[in-house]
Each structure stands twice: as structure tokens, then as C-alpha cells.
Amino acid sequence: MKKSLTIFITLFIAFSLNTSAIEVAKNLTGLDLPANPMIIPEGKSNPLPKINNADNQMYILFDNLDPEISNQVSNYIELAYYDIYKKWPNPDYNYYNLMVRAPYSDATLSQYTLTDFDVAIFPIGSWPLNAATQGGIKIIDKIKEMLNAGKRVMVIGRYWASYAFHQDGTFAGGKDPVVIDFLQNEIGIDPPQTGVIAITDGQSYLPYHIEGIDGDPVAKGYDYYGNIAYGRNVEPMHPIAYRTLLDQFKLASNALGTGFAYLDKYGKTDGDPNVPMGSWVGVRADVGDGRIVLWSLAPDNIALTELQYFTNTELYAMDWFTKDLPKYGQWIDLEATLVNFGESLLDQQKTQEVRIRNFGKKPLTISAIEWNEWEEPGTFVVIEGGGAGVLQPGEFRTIKIGFTPTEERDYEDQLFIESDAINAPSTAINVKGRGGKDAPTGPEIRVSAEPFDFGVVEIPTSKTKDIYFNSVGTDNVIVDNIEFYDNIGNAFSFPQTMNFPQVVKPGTQYTFSVKFSPIDYGKSYSATLKITSNAVKNYVAFIKLVGKTKSSGIGPSISSDLAFDTLDFGYVTLNNEVQMEFNILSTGADSLRINKFYLNDDYDVFTVPDGYIDQTPVLIAPSEMYKIPVNFKPYTDMDVYYGELGMFTNATNEGGNNFKIYLKGTGHDPFSVKGEVQNKLGTLSMKAFPNPSGGDFKLEITSKAQFMNASLNIYDLKGKVVMTIFQGNIEEGQSYYDLNNALLPSGQYFIGVKTLTESVILPFIIVK
CATH class of the missing domain: 2.60.40.10 (Immunoglobulins)
Structure with missing residues (x-):
């Protein structure tokens, strides 16, 4: 009998919500969980898998984990999870034709070795991650098995976060230590305030808006509306199902996982966001060599006109999963699509190498490598690596290209590679160069x-x-x-x-x-x-x-919120005391105990206020932090001071029992105005004129070499950047900057140029 689509229509009434902090729901009215959430039924249908192409088994989709919606809407699995791959990434090579569709059951898992697949997709509906087959095979165990094998896993479910962390007894069956350890230590879920929130108000359903992170490889900025009939310049359509609860989770500050979709509007569909960022519904993570993506909401609650935006993120997740995995069949991969020789001497050959690879699982046959011949024969030539041949899976071929210009002009050609690759049977490498009498000669490195x-x-x-x-x-x-x-x-x-x-x-x-x-x-x-x-x-x-590295899941563990555990005060005016703060993080499963602090400082320029390190022991609960302020007061100009704030702890992570915070700061005399300053080698110098300045001034930088990743800033006396002048590479020679100090009040400043290897500081005074 054909199943029908049942739509529940409700009247949405305007109301006012206090959303300064979204709280986990205590009233779970309307929660729809399986009768036995720990055992997945086999179902009445034939348990044998549906296989699109028996020779091309690379991905597997488990299709029996959301019977509630599938029983209402006959094509729900196809609509939300399966048919979306038919033409993606392109009609000729798509994920659909390489996918096995099967129930999560003992029969399927006995027929297949799961790690033979590159990707496993779990649309788990309302099941917890520790739900198991009739034979006791848990979902979480298969997820970990895939990740340990360097494979990829996609999980889309409604309540997995609440099963693990919500304190209501309704979710008690999901409190599996393996699940909790995995979500906390492999993904970075922060238990407090993780769980379902109410998306009803009395008799009315509350709409919500999910925002995707722009530039994220999975979200790519896509957003969508749920729990309401909605349409963007089209007739509004209801979701397949309305819900009373929405699962969301928090991420710890040191989480290995990266959130990509979050709740930003709650109870409304327009206007500014009214939910503080941090209520996540989507997260992705690298776990060892494996990758995982999890959603804590299912597409049935998304307005049908918005469903495509949700499924787009599923497609992009597959792209993120598979971009660095070998492809089915013969697949050609170019190390570079452009070879640029730059400027070369006339009538002298210059060479470069480029590699191609068979990134497929079957042998790749190259039938020809030849030039498009935009240029005269002999201008660009293949010296080595040309001609027909066969590349085995994973094999590289190096092609050595020569360039011999005869005139002072730009040259360009294309090197075509013909093969039986299913992704690009005819592909090209663009080759460019320029001939010049004064071209640089000699050795060079890139x-x-x-x-x-x-x-x-x-x-x-x-x-x-x-x-x-x-x-x-x-x-x-x-x-x-x-x-x-x-x-x-x-x-x-x-x-x-x-x-x-x-x-x-x-x-x-x-x-x-x-x-x-x-x-x-x-x-x-x-x-x-x-x-x-x-x-x-x-x-x-x-x-x-x-x-x-990932966080330790056993015992107490310690880290800090500082890059490289270094507290850098920058440049501080002589005899002026500046205070900065940092946090000690308890990142393990047990409480962190700091038994004793010690301060190593040969020049007595670093101090810690009373009451922070002189009262021990200090106990820090798991996932909590302890804030410590440090003062720095330098005495001599341009001297760099170093110190250590150490602590003896019960941490079990390497180096944690004697954990150190490295202290650094530089003294600066603002009244010591110099005409020009340079580094010790004399390869980088800087001067400003006039100095002092009452209006516009000019900055001159002289470099005897190229300096990569340079930054040029104006700092105040506390070392804070008040103006950024330039960021990029400093080329050899002289560079000039015309500056206007209209935005800066009178006072003492210094101008600093910093590169990967050098730092030059010039004191500077503005007088108006």
C-alpha cells in the first residue's frame, strides 16, 4: 500500500523570548523516542542489501534507522539521504553509483566488512549512538572501527547529544562510557548546557534558523529554517514533521572538532540573530587519519523549501570526506596545473618538473602527452617523462619541461595529457615564461x-x-x-x-x-x-x-589557552607595569590538582599578584579553568626579558606534572628617539622623518634580502597595535610609506616591522 505524507499544521503566534542564554529543556513533553532505544529492529523488509553496482562498492548508507518518518513518507530516505547523490559531484561520476544501501543489521555486517568502504552514512533518527543490532553490534563501535581504519563517517540524528549528556532519566540508556569518552575527547563536546531545548511555547511551535559558517568545507555558508512553513520568494511549505525539542551541543575551547552549523534565531524568522553563538547543531573533526561529520538535527524538521540547503551540506561533507581518498577506476591527478618559468635568459634552456599521479584504484593508461603548439616547436619541450604508458594505482610520473625563449616577450603553451581517466580523459598543464636579456641568473629556491x-x-x-x-x-x-x-x-x-x-x-x-x-x-x-x-x-x-594531538581521556590533564604556552607582553614602556592574564585548562577526565607554583625570573621583572599562586593546592574540575594574572615591569631599553611560571601537578599527560608557562617581554624607552634602526646583520633597516612629527610623515624601509610574512604596525606604549600599515612580503630594495597621523593623538609610539626571522623597532613621537 502506498504511504502518504502527513502534514501537521499549527498556528504560529507572536511572542517574546528571553534568549540571552539558551537553556537545556527540563520538560520533555512531545519527545518521540523508540520503544526500546537500545535495540534496532530488523524490520519486515528483506534484510539483504540493495547494491547499485556490485563492482563499485565504496560507500554504504544504512536506511533502517529512521522508521518513524519512513513509515509516514515512503520516499523520505531517497529525498533526504540517497537520491541527492545521483548527479553529484557530476552525472558521469557520482556517489550514488558507488553506494550500497542496506539496513544496519547483523545480516549486513556479516555480509560486508565495514572498513572495506571509504564512507559509512548513519541517518540514526532518534536512536542513541550506543544502539545495537539484535546481535549486539553497537553503532558507536562501528563508528570507531571506521575512524581507526582512517575511513569517513557521517551521522545525522535528533537526540544523540542528549542521550549522552542530558541529565533527564529518559535519556539514561544513552549514558554509555564509550560514547561519552568519544564525544568529549575525540570531538570536544562540552557537557554543560548540551542537550535538547524546547521549540514550543504553549500550543505553538517555535521556528528556528540555522546558520552555516561561511567558508567551511561542509557548511559553505548555507542556512535553513526549521519547525515552520517557510519559503524564500516561493510558496511556503511545511516541514515533514514538527518537533517540540531540538538537540544542540556546546564545544569546549580546546575541542578538536570544528562547529560548522549553529542556532542563531530562536522563535523568529527575521531580524537580527537573538541566540549567542555557541549552540551548535553541526560539527566535523579529524580523528587520527579518519574524518567524521555529525548533525544533531534531522532534515524532516526543515521546511521542505529549505531542504535542499540542508542536503547541500551532506553533499559537501562527502566532498570533504573523499577529496584526499583514491577514486574508483582510473583517476588522473595533477600536482600543478600551472608551470611558470618566470623570466629566463634568451637562447638558454631553463627546466622545471611537474608530477602527475594515478589517484584511482585501477591502472591508468596514458595514450599521449603533447603540446598545443601555440609557440614555435622547441620553445617548450618535454625532456623526460613524456610518451604513452601505464600508471598503477598510487603511482607518480615526473615530467621534466624545458623552456628556451628567443625573444623578449611573454610565452604561453599547454601540455595536453590524454588518458583513459574517468575524471579528465583530456587534461592540460598551462606553461608560461618570459624571455629577457636582463633576466635573473644563478641558483634560486622556492x-x-x-x-x-x-x-x-x-x-x-x-x-x-x-x-x-x-x-x-x-x-x-x-x-x-x-x-x-x-x-x-x-x-x-x-x-x-x-x-x-x-x-x-x-x-x-x-x-x-x-x-x-x-x-x-x-x-x-x-x-x-x-x-x-x-x-x-x-x-x-x-x-x-x-x-x-587529541585530549587525554584518562585521568587529570593540563594545558593553557596560550599559543605555545607563551605569555608575550610585547613592548612595554620602561618602569611601567602591565598586567596580562591567561587560563590553565583542566582537559582530562579527572580533576586537576596544582600542588605548587614557582617563578623563575633572573631580573625580577615578572610578578604574580597575591592570592593566585601562593595558596595551594588548587583544584580545577574537568573542563574548568583557572585564571592567573601576571605583571611585567621592564627597566632597560630594548632588552628582551624571559621567565617561567611553573607548576607541579597531578596531570598524567606528558610534561603535565611539571607544567610551564613561558614569559616574555621587551623594554622600551619612548623618549629615546632614533633617526634610523636596523637589525643585527644590517639586512633590514627603517627610519621615519620627520621624527618627532606634527603632521604627515614618511617611512622608509631598506632591505638587502626578501623577508616573507612581514607585518608593519604602529604600537602604543602598552604594546597594543593602533594602526596596521602593511602585511605581506618585503622585497629587496627600498620601500616608502606616506602616513598621516590625523587618527593618532599626541604621544609616544613606536613603529615595528616583524618578519619570520627579524624584528626592528623605531621609537616615534607625535606632537600636535
Whole structure:
């Protein structure tokens, strides 16, 4: 018998709500949970899976976990979860044709090994995460199994957060320690104020608006309205079902998960947001090498005209899941779509390398690599790596390209690659260059502008990653040394002995390995590699490395809300005392106990007010924090002071038993006006004139090398930025800035230019 769609229509009455703080509901009237929320019924239908293409099994969708709505609306699963993939990401290569649709049951899990799939989709409806099959296979166990195997998991459900954290006895069955540990320590859910909120007022349903984070790879700024008939310039349509409760959750300040969708309007559909940001309904996280996305609301409560905006985020979640996973069939992947030789000497060949990869699961056959021939033959040539051939799954091919200009002009061509790739059987690499008599010659190096990200690494494991840079000049680059310029915690290291000098030929890439071995839980790490070579311009180059660890789920754990556990006061006027604060975070499962504080300060410039570190022990409950103020009072001009505020604790995370906060500050004499200042090597100098200034003034910066990621700011006497002049790269030579001090009152300031390696400070006075 064909099922019908039942719509519940209600009259929405205007009312006033106090939404300064959304509170978890105590009255659970209207809550619709399964009769036995711990056991998932097999159902009356055939339990054998529906398989679209038996040879292409990459994703699995469990379709029996929301029987309440499926029994009312026959095509609910297709509408909200399944058919949406038919033409995505494109009609020829879509997720639908690679998806197995099956019930979550003992039969399915005996027929398939779940980790053979790249993605598992759990539309769990009103079930908790510890619900199980008739044979006792819990959803949470299969989620963790997928993530431990580096796979991807999508969870869409109504009450999973409340099952884990709401204190009402109705949700008691969901208080599974494995679920709670996973949500708190792998995702970062903050239990207080996590749970359902009421979306009714008397006899009326309350509408709400969900806002997506703009720029997030899952949300991409999409928003939608729920619990109301709504339409954007179209006839309003009701949701499939009205609800009395909406599940939402909080995220801890050190959460590994990233919220992407949140409640911002409650009880209304227009005007400004009336809910403080922080009531999340969507979160994504990297868990080891795996990835997970969770929604705490289901699409049945979204107005039908808005449903497409919700399902769009499901599609983008699949894109986020699969962008770095091998594809089905033959799949060509270009390391770069543009090779730019820059300016080159006439009649001299310059070379560069580019790599292509078979990112598919079947052998890729390359039938031809040839030029479009916009330029004369011989201008651009393939020196190595051309011709037909077969790339096995995961295999790379390096193509070496030569450029020989004969005139002073711009050159451009395309290198076409023909293959049997299902994503791009004909693709091209754009190649550019310019001929010039005065083109720079000699060795040159190019490094990645983006950091090399090691992701989340579990303690006590480590991860090794290939790091690389390119030789883009006309002569060999001779690398004299590669060393760590900074390496907080010494978490990064070279797994193999680095021998120097190393010769890197023009147009080639130099690759070496770095190992990331973190020791502290719940911490973000970074390091900078310094490369010294004979490069003409970039003779000192820097590569950034980043990585992080998840929070400890056992015992007490300690961290801080400071980057690199460093409290930096910046520049402070001599004999002027400045106070800054930081928080000690209790990030473990048990209370943190600080038994004793100590302060190491050879110059007596750092102090802590009475009552903060002289009264021990200090007990900090899990997920709570303890605020500590520190004072800094310098005595000498331009001296950098260092100190340590240490504490002995019961923390079980590495380094936590003797935890340290690093203190740093610089003294500044505002009356010491100098005409020009420079760094110690004399490679970067700055002067302002006139100084003192009564009106407009000019700033001159002289650089003898290129400095990356520079910032040029004006600071007040407390070290606060009051004007940003420039951010970017400082090129070799002289740079001028014409400035107007109309927005700054009379007084003492200083102008600072900071780069990755250098810092130059110029005292400056404004007199009006």
C-alpha cells in the first residue's frame, strides 16, 4: 500500500523570548523516542542489501534507522539521504553509483566488512549512538572501527547529544562510557548546557534558523529554517514533521572538532540573530587519519523549501570526506596545473618538473602527452617523462619541461595529457615564461607558502611526512644546511641523518623527511625549518610545519589557552607595569590538582599578584579553568626579558606534572628617539622623518634580502597595535610609506616591522 505524507499544521503566534542564554529543556513533553532505544529492529523488509553496482562498492548508507518518518513518507530516505547523490559531484561520476544501501543489521555486517568502504552514512533518527543490532553490534563501535581504519563517517540524528549528556532519566540508556569518552575527547563536546531545548511555547511551535559558517568545507555558508512553513520568494511549505525539542551541543575551547552549523534565531524568522553563538547543531573533526561529520538535527524538521540547503551540506561533507581518498577506476591527478618559468635568459634552456599521479584504484593508461603548439616547436619541450604508458594505482610520473625563449616577450603553451581517466580523459598543464636579456641568473629556491600539516597524531605514536622545495633558478642550488629554526617541545625531528652540502639541479625538487612525535595531549605544535643555500635572493628560506594531538581521556590533564604556552607582553614602556592574564585548562577526565607554583625570573621583572599562586593546592574540575594574572615591569631599553611560571601537578599527560608557562617581554624607552634602526646583520633597516612629527610623515624601509610574512604596525606604549600599515612580503630594495597621523593623538609610539626571522623597532613621537 502506498504511504502518504502527513502534514501537521499549527498556528504560529507572536511572542517574546528571553534568549540571552539558551537553556537545556527540563520538560520533555512531545519527545518521540523508540520503544526500546537500545535495540534496532530488523524490520519486515528483506534484510539483504540493495547494491547499485556490485563492482563499485565504496560507500554504504544504512536506511533502517529512521522508521518513524519512513513509515509516514515512503520516499523520505531517497529525498533526504540517497537520491541527492545521483548527479553529484557530476552525472558521469557520482556517489550514488558507488553506494550500497542496506539496513544496519547483523545480516549486513556479516555480509560486508565495514572498513572495506571509504564512507559509512548513519541517518540514526532518534536512536542513541550506543544502539545495537539484535546481535549486539553497537553503532558507536562501528563508528570507531571506521575512524581507526582512517575511513569517513557521517551521522545525522535528533537526540544523540542528549542521550549522552542530558541529565533527564529518559535519556539514561544513552549514558554509555564509550560514547561519552568519544564525544568529549575525540570531538570536544562540552557537557554543560548540551542537550535538547524546547521549540514550543504553549500550543505553538517555535521556528528556528540555522546558520552555516561561511567558508567551511561542509557548511559553505548555507542556512535553513526549521519547525515552520517557510519559503524564500516561493510558496511556503511545511516541514515533514514538527518537533517540540531540538538537540544542540556546546564545544569546549580546546575541542578538536570544528562547529560548522549553529542556532542563531530562536522563535523568529527575521531580524537580527537573538541566540549567542555557541549552540551548535553541526560539527566535523579529524580523528587520527579518519574524518567524521555529525548533525544533531534531522532534515524532516526543515521546511521542505529549505531542504535542499540542508542536503547541500551532506553533499559537501562527502566532498570533504573523499577529496584526499583514491577514486574508483582510473583517476588522473595533477600536482600543478600551472608551470611558470618566470623570466629566463634568451637562447638558454631553463627546466622545471611537474608530477602527475594515478589517484584511482585501477591502472591508468596514458595514450599521449603533447603540446598545443601555440609557440614555435622547441620553445617548450618535454625532456623526460613524456610518451604513452601505464600508471598503477598510487603511482607518480615526473615530467621534466624545458623552456628556451628567443625573444623578449611573454610565452604561453599547454601540455595536453590524454588518458583513459574517468575524471579528465583530456587534461592540460598551462606553461608560461618570459624571455629577457636582463633576466635573473644563478641558483634560486622556492618553498611552499602553506605549512606542511601532519594532522592529529595520537600519543605515543608518530608520523613521518615528506617535505620538499624546488630549485627554480638557472644554476644548481647548493644547500649548505637544513635545521630547525624553532621547534617548541622538540616534537619534530629528522628521522634520517641529513648530509650537507646537497646539490639540487635547476628545475628539480628536493625531498626529505620529517618525523612528528608529540608528547603532550590536547596541544597544537608548530616548527619552522631554516634552509640555507647559495640562492641569489632567497638564500635563507623557511618552511612551516604544524601538527596537533587529541585530549587525554584518562585521568587529570593540563594545558593553557596560550599559543605555545607563551605569555608575550610585547613592548612595554620602561618602569611601567602591565598586567596580562591567561587560563590553565583542566582537559582530562579527572580533576586537576596544582600542588605548587614557582617563578623563575633572573631580573625580577615578572610578578604574580597575591592570592593566585601562593595558596595551594588548587583544584580545577574537568573542563574548568583557572585564571592567573601576571605583571611585567621592564627597566632597560630594548632588552628582551624571559621567565617561567611553573607548576607541579597531578596531570598524567606528558610534561603535565611539571607544567610551564613561558614569559616574555621587551623594554622600551619612548623618549629615546632614533633617526634610523636596523637589525643585527644590517639586512633590514627603517627610519621615519620627520621624527618627532606634527603632521604627515614618511617611512622608509631598506632591505638587502626578501623577508616573507612581514607585518608593519604602529604600537602604543602598552604594546597594543593602533594602526596596521602593511602585511605581506618585503622585497629587496627600498620601500616608502606616506602616513598621516590625523587618527593618532599626541604621544609616544613606536613603529615595528616583524618578519619570520627579524624584528626592528623605531621609537616615534607625535606632537600636535
